Amino acid sequence: MALAVFRAARRAPSIARSSSSLCNRFLRFSAVRYAADVTRDPMTGELTSLPDIEPARLKFIKNTDPRPPPPSSSLVFGQVFTDHMLTIPWSANSGWDAPKIQPYGPLQLDPSCTVFHYAQTLFEGMKAYRDKNGKVTMFRPDMNMKRMNVSAQRLALPTFNGDALLELIKELIRVDKHWIPQEPGYSLYIRPTLIGTQRAIGVGPPNEALLFVICSPVGPYYPQGFKPIALYGTTEYIRAAPGGTGGYKLGANYAPGVVPQKIAAKKGYAQNLWLHGPEHYLTEVGTMNLFVVFKKDNGYIELVTAPLDGMILPGVTRDSVLALAREHISGKSKLTDLPDNLVVSERPVTMGEVKAAADKGQLVELFGTGTAAIISPVDRIGYLGGDVHIPTDPDGMGPVSRVLWKELVGRQLGTIPSEWSVTVCES
Numbered sequence: 158m159a160l161a162v163f164r165a166a167r168r169a170p171s172i173a174r175s176s177s178s179l180c181n182r183f184l185r186f187s188a189v190r191y192a193a194d195v196t197r198d199p200m201t202g203e204l205t206s207l208p209d210i211e212p213a214r215l216k217f218i219k220n221t222d223p224r225p226p227p228p229s230s231s232l233v234f235g236q237v238f239t240d241h242m243l244t245i246p247w248s249a250n251s252g253w254d255a256p257k258i259q260p261y262g263p264l265q266l267d268p269s270c271t272v273f274h275y276a277q278t279l280f281e282g283m284k285a286y287r288d289k290n291g292k293v294t295m296f297r298p299d300m301n302m303k304r305m306n307v308s309a310q311r312l313a314l315p316t317f318n319g320d321a322l323l324e325l326i327k328e329l330i331r332v333d334k335h336w337i338p339q340e341p342g343y344s345l346y347i348r349p350t351l352i353g354t355q356r357a358i359g360v361g362p363p364n365e366a367l368l369f370v371i372c373s374p375v376g377p378y379y380p381q382g383f384k385p386i387a388l389y390g391t392t393e394y395i396r397a398a399p400g401g402t403g404g405y406k407l408g409a410n411y412a413p414g415v416v417p418q419k420i421a422a423k424k425g426y427a428q429n430l431w432l433h434g435p436e437h438y439l440t441e442v443g444t445m446n447l448f449v450v451f452k453k454d455n456g457y458i459e460l461v462t463a464p465l466d467g468m469i470l471p472g473v474t475r476d477s478v479l480a481l482a483r484e485h486i487s488g489k490s491k492l493t494d495l496p497d498n499l500v501v502s503e504r505p506v507t508m509g510e511v512k513a514a515a516d517k518g519q520l521v522e523l524f525g526t527g528t529a530a531i532i533s534p535v536d537r538i539g540y541l542g543g544d545v546h547i548p549t550d551p552d553g554m555g556p557v558s559r560v561l562w563k564e565l566v567g568r569q570l571g572t573i574p575s576e577w578s579v580t581v582c583e584s
């Protein structure tokens with residue numbers, strides 16, 4: 158009921174709805190759920206704890222010059238943005254300010270803001286899907302909210318109530334839902350970002366920050382079907398190191414990867430395979446987690462990924478692949494066509510082990526996982542001047558990745574019922 162009231166406010170023609178009584182009724186309703194942490198001194202009425210993000214305080218400023226979404230076939234990843242964005246300022250003195258859904262547009266920031274000097278920025282990547290009946294869903298968005306808070310903590314940026322931010326992101330998606338392409342494989346990419354905005358050149362916890370969320374309609378990663386990629390086993394550069402920040406989704410982890418990426422591309426490889434230490438442990442692929450499938454001497458099939466040792470980003474897709482495989486093994490949820498003699502390991506793997514398995518015909522497949530591609534099969538690794546070849550089937554996939562990919566896509570699109578699929582709106 159409250160939501161309907163808010164939607165009515167949203168449809169109304171005036172620009173700023175912040176003082177709309179309709180809006181306020183919705184907002185007061187939600188406040189009960191989210192404002193419980195704010196406490197006031199009973200004598201003075203002053204705040205004794207700072208406000209968290211409160212959907213109840215949402216202000217809506219309608220874009221009065223909306224654009225028609227471009228044809229889906231013309232979409233290039235991350236180039237087009239929807240009509241609205243969500244912004245939530247924070248300050249050390251007054252906590253999280255009122256969230257605002259407003260027209261997509263430039264932010265006004267002072268050049269001294271800490272984000273520009275010390276990379277005080279972190280982000281998330283998540284998607285909303287629209288099925289043929291118009292129902293809009295997200296996939297395990299709670300995990301993104303948790304990871305974003307963990308990243309915020311690592312950067313001394315403010316943390317927040319993840320459920321409250323998710324509620325607001327859902328509202329943003331509902332506002333711009335006509336931007337979500339309906340064609341199979343298309344989706345709305347959602348980019349929550351948190352930056353330090355203190356106007357001072359000095360390294361320290363910022364006393365001001367801004368959380369914003371923008372949305373971009375995107376097409377399928379493989380429009381012409383799966384195409385396995387070649388990786389360059391990089392020994393000159395690293396993405397992460399023990400005690401570093403590789404396990405967090407910080408902007409600072411990505412810019413330094415651009416030069417190695419260009420070098421890999423120049424050598425004819427699509428992505429870097431980030432190796433660690435003199436043993437050349439496999440860590441991640443470009444901006445994806447990595448899985449290797451071995452056929453063991455005892456006949457077992459082992460699905461392996463690197464452990465979360467601080468160098469590996471805890472990917473939502475990684476976690477989902479592990480959970481699906483483990484539920485298959487335990488019998489909780491059997492996946493047809495996935496081998497019964499499967500074992501799942503989170504353990505270090507060296508290039509030596511991969512190369513030896515390839516030489517003995519015991520390397521079954523190798524693939525990357527991430528929100529953008531879901532599963533990205535690999536057919537070749539350039540390593541120390543030679544190439545390690547990895548089998549792929551004619552459809553570009555392998556026997557384990559194919560089954561996991563189908564299950565993941567089914568659960569994301571809602572064709573396979575799953576508690577991982579979260580409804581944003583029914584139509």
Ligand SMILES: Cc1ncc(COP(=O)(O)O)c(C=O)c1O
Nearest residue numbers: 444445446470472473474527528
């Ligand atoms: C470095 C890195 N590893 C792994 C992933 C995959 O994570 P997820 O499955 O949550 O998209 C990403 C993408 O977000 C990434 O940037």
